[in-house]
Amino acid sequence: MPVGTKATVKSLDPRDLEGLGAEIILANTYHLAMRPGSELVKRMGGLHKWMNWKGPILTDSGGFQVFSLKANTKITDDGVEFQSHLNGDKHFFSPERAIQIQEELGADIIMAFDECAPAGVDEAYARKAMNRTHAWAQRCLAAKTRDDQALFPIVQGSHFKNLREESAKFMASLGTHGIAIGGVSVGEGFEQKFYAVDCAIPFLPKDKPRYLMGVGTPDDILEAVDRGIDMFDCVLATRLARHKAFWDLDGRHDVSNEKFKFDDSPLCPEVPHYASRDFSKSYLRHLVMENELLGIRLLTLHNIAFLFHLMQQIRYHIQAGSFPSFKRDFLARFHHDSTAPGPDPFEG
Amino acid sequence: MPVGTKATVKSLDPRDLEGLGAEIILANTYHLAMRPGSELVKRMGGLHKWMNWKGPILTDSGGFQVFSLKANTKITDDGVEFQSHLNGDKHFFSPERAIQIQEELGADIIMAFDECAPAGVDEAYARKAMNRTHAWAQRCLAAKTRDDQALFPIVQGSHFKNLREESAKFMASLGTHGIAIGGVSVGEGFEQKFYAVDCAIPFLPKDKPRYLMGVGTPDDILEAVDRGIDMFDCVLATRLARHKAFWDLDGRHDVSNEKFKFDDSPLCPEVPHYASRDFSKSYLRHLVMENELLGIRLLTLHNIAFLFHLMQQIRYHIQAGSFPSFKRDFLARFHHDSTAPGPDPFEG
Numbered sequence: 001m002p003v004g005t006k007a008t009v010k011s012l013d014p015r016d017l018e019g020l021g022a023e024i025i026l027a028n029t030y031h032l033a034m035r036p037g038s039e040l041v042k043r044m045g046g047l048h049k050w051m052n053w054k055g056p057i058l059t060d061s062g063g064f065q066v067f068s069l070k071a072n073t074k075i076t077d078d079g080v081e082f083q084s085h086l087n088g089d090k091h092f093f094s095p096e097r098a099i100q101i102q103e104e105l106g107a108d109i110i111m112a113f114d115e116c117a118p119a120g121v122d123e124a125y126a127r128k129a130m131n132r133t134h135a136w137a138q139r140c141l142a143a144k145t146r147d148d149q150a151l152f153p154i155v156q157g158s159h160f161k162n163l164r165e166e167s168a169k170f171m172a173s174l175g176t177h178g179i180a181i182g183g184v185s186v187g188e189g190f191e192q193k194f195y196a197v198d199c200a201i202p203f204l205p206k207d208k209p210r211y212l213m214g215v216g217t218p219d220d221i222l223e224a225v226d227r228g229i230d231m232f233d234c235v236l237a238t239r240l241a242r243h244k245a246f247w248d249l250d251g252r253h254d255v256s257n258e259k260f261k262f263d264d265s266p267l268c269p270e271v272p273h274y275a276s277r278d279f280s281k282s283y284l285r286h287l288v289m290e291n292e293l294l295g296i297r298l299l300t301l302h303n304i305a306f307l308f309h310l311m312q313q314i315r316y317h318i319q320a321g322s323f324p325s326f327k328r329d330f331l332a333r334f335h336h337d338s339t340a341p342g343p344d345p346f347e348g
Numbered sequence: 349m350p351v352g353t354k355a356t357v358k359s360l361d362p363r364d365l366e367g368l369g370a371e372i373i374l375a376n377t378y379h380l381a382m383r384p385g386s387e388l389v390k391r392m393g394g395l396h397k398w399m400n401w402k403g404p405i406l407t408d409s410g411g412f413q414v415f416s417l418k419a420n421t422k423i424t425d426d427g428v429e430f431q432s433h434l435n436g437d438k439h440f441f442s443p444e445r446a447i448q449i450q451e452e453l454g455a456d457i458i459m460a461f462d463e464c465a466p467a468g469v470d471e472a473y474a475r476k477a478m479n480r481t482h483a484w485a486q487r488c489l490a491a492k493t494r495d496d497q498a499l500f501p502i503v504q505g506s507h508f509k510n511l512r513e514e515s516a517k518f519m520a521s522l523g524t525h526g527i528a529i530g531g532v533s534v535g536e537g538f539e540q541k542f543y544a545v546d547c548a549i550p551f552l553p554k555d556k557p558r559y560l561m562g563v564g565t566p567d568d569i570l571e572a573v574d575r576g577i578d579m580f581d582c583v584l585a586t587r588l589a590r591h592k593a594f595w596d597l598d599g600r601h602d603v604s605n606e607k608f609k610f611d612d613s614p615l616c617p618e619v620p621h622y623a624s625r626d627f628s629k630s631y632l633r634h635l636v637m638e639n640e641l642l643g644i645r646l647l648t649l650h651n652i653a654f655l656f657h658l659m660q661q662i663r664y665h666i667q668a669g670s671f672p673s674f675k676r677d678f679l680a681r682f683h684h685d686s687t688a689p690g691p692d693p694f695e696g
Contacts, residue, residue, distance in 0.1 A: 006634075006640060007631075010640065011359075011642060014626075035634075035638065044610070050628065050630070052626045261388070264393070274361075282388070282392050286355065286383075286388075290383065292354060294359060297641070297645070
């Protein structure tokens with residue numbers, strides 16, 4: 001899912017997303033609640049009409065952002081009191097409030113409000129956050145008034161096998177249309193991230209979509225699919241573009257690199273999109289060196305197209321029975337993207 | 349002609365320009381010569397291939413930019429020695445060099461190197477600049493080696509009737525495929541601008557395109573067409589977008605205005621483009637308030653679509669014989685756009 005934090009996938013319009021073949025996009029409850037406010041979006045007819053995006057939308061619950069705020073955050077079983085990162089205004093998010101905001105925004109899939117523990121907490125902390133997340137998921141389901149929105153709860157439990165297992169079982173028991181795994185990509189390493197996934201996966205229903213939040217890089221996506229994950233969201237495709245970076249089959253590159261000055265080859269001819277095929281690295285380098293907006297736009301289009309193409313190939317190889325060799329060959333060439341930036345909840 | 353100063357119409361890709369119905373775009377000799385250099389563009393196959401734009405391109409000669417440089421510029425009959433506004437590097441532009449650069453860039457219409465006098469000069473200054481411009485036009489024609497590029501000379505003469513007349517006659521005598529009127533929109537007022545046009549127009553061939561450089565606003569375009577002008581270029585459509593501004597039939601507006609916060613009407617439903625019709629002012633306001641690139645992009649698309657739609661209406665009404673009443677009615681509603689910014693040669 002391309003991420004449209006503030007009700008726009010940065011630099012792209014809905015026709016661009018259609019051209020990419022986007023089937024669903026994500027928007028952010030915290031950011032939209034802070035500005036312009038969900039009441040405005042509701043008054044303008046809801047997110048779909050306001051953005052002019054006719055396809056499905058998923059809104060996260062704001063939990064990840066609120067729990068990333070460092071200063072003056074007060075957490076109780078009732079909810080979280082916090083100050084806006086924009087102007088310091090005081091706000092209060094509870095499970096009920098998160099649902100109210102998401103009903104006003106009007107996405108198709110909405111997320112339960114969860115406590116997202118940071119990486120490296122001890123078991124007592126992780127258990128307390130998990131229990132709260134479970135209670136909040138039940139309160140979210142009870143607070144829900146619209147029947148045209150699917151609510152996904154979020155498995156927590158940090159890096160503890162017993163907690164991840166317990167949380168997965170609990171969320172599976174709620175009978176929702178899909179389930180997310182959260183509390184990953186919060187600063188932990190590659191091994192720990194997939195350990196958390198491995199612990200939860202066996203206890204999630206096989207016939208419902210599993211959504212791994214905040215993932216990820218091409219290599220993370222391959223690893224996650226291999227473990228049975230169906231849905232992803234990540235700002236990386238759009239953010240890398242703003243940092244002049246693009247993926248091709250050999251990994252990640254900085255298009256401003258001097259070596260591309262006279263390079264008339266396209267970004268990645270294997271990807272069936274005009275941004276990937278029809279412009280030379282030389283031209284892209286010129287655009288980013290001159291801070292031309294078209295540079296960001298074309299890199300954004302390409303990076304998303306790259307991930308969509310990867311997903312298409314994954315689907316093909318799963319059906320053809322050749323996924324293991326495809327994964328091995330792709331990763332052998334791509335390498336592990338160890339330079340991927342961590343999530344920045346306030347940049348989008 | 350939408351302006352693509354640095355080989356990109358800011359924020360738009362070639363498919364966007366096709367979607368707008370752009371028949372020709374402009375690129376800038378001075379800016380591209382400074383960075384990345386016309387040699388690079390030539391090595392990459394020329395502007396069309398490099399930008400991936402299959403339609404016609406016009407490059408200006410760099411005269412307007414070079415004569416806008418304030419410091420350390422040395423003008424002789426031979427040419428102009430100047431320092432790059434980017435890094436102070438010394439350069440020398442002559443008629444021959446301007447043609448060489450434009451042949452390397454490879455546009456379809458190229459411009460003669462001219463001396464563009466600032467507004468308000470005295471007659472002696474204006475005559476000297478005009479005579480130099482005439483001599484340079486002849487040298488440009490002599491220096492030209494490619495037969496697939498049309499060279500347009502540029503009428504000068506500042507605000508002097510006799511000089512504009514003399515310059516128009518001289519340029520008409522050169523037998524080129526088209527002729528431009530330059531030295532307007534250089535800081536002079538509305539009356540003086542069209543006085544310069546009025547003095548030159550009677551002496552230009554009727555059967556060849558007349559190009560008024562650096563114009564303009566919707567009202568300027570109507571006035572100029574009324575006087576027999578065929579071609580225009582102006583950065584205003586793209587620059588206004590970066591300043592959060594858009595045109596509709598009632599004039600120019602700032603979309604960040606508080607009054608648009610809950611306005612669910614589109615920018616201008618009369619203009620047949622999705623950017624003009626499919627997004628509310630409320631959404632556009634949100635995008636520009638959040639500094640989202642999509643705001644600039646949609647305003648750019650709309651502003652260009654607005655000018656293209658105006659040109660289409662002008663053509664229709666000329667053929668239907670109703671141009672005078674169309675012009676009167678349009679201007680009565682639109683008002684004179686007295687807040688239009690002057691040209692900034694180094695912004696694009």
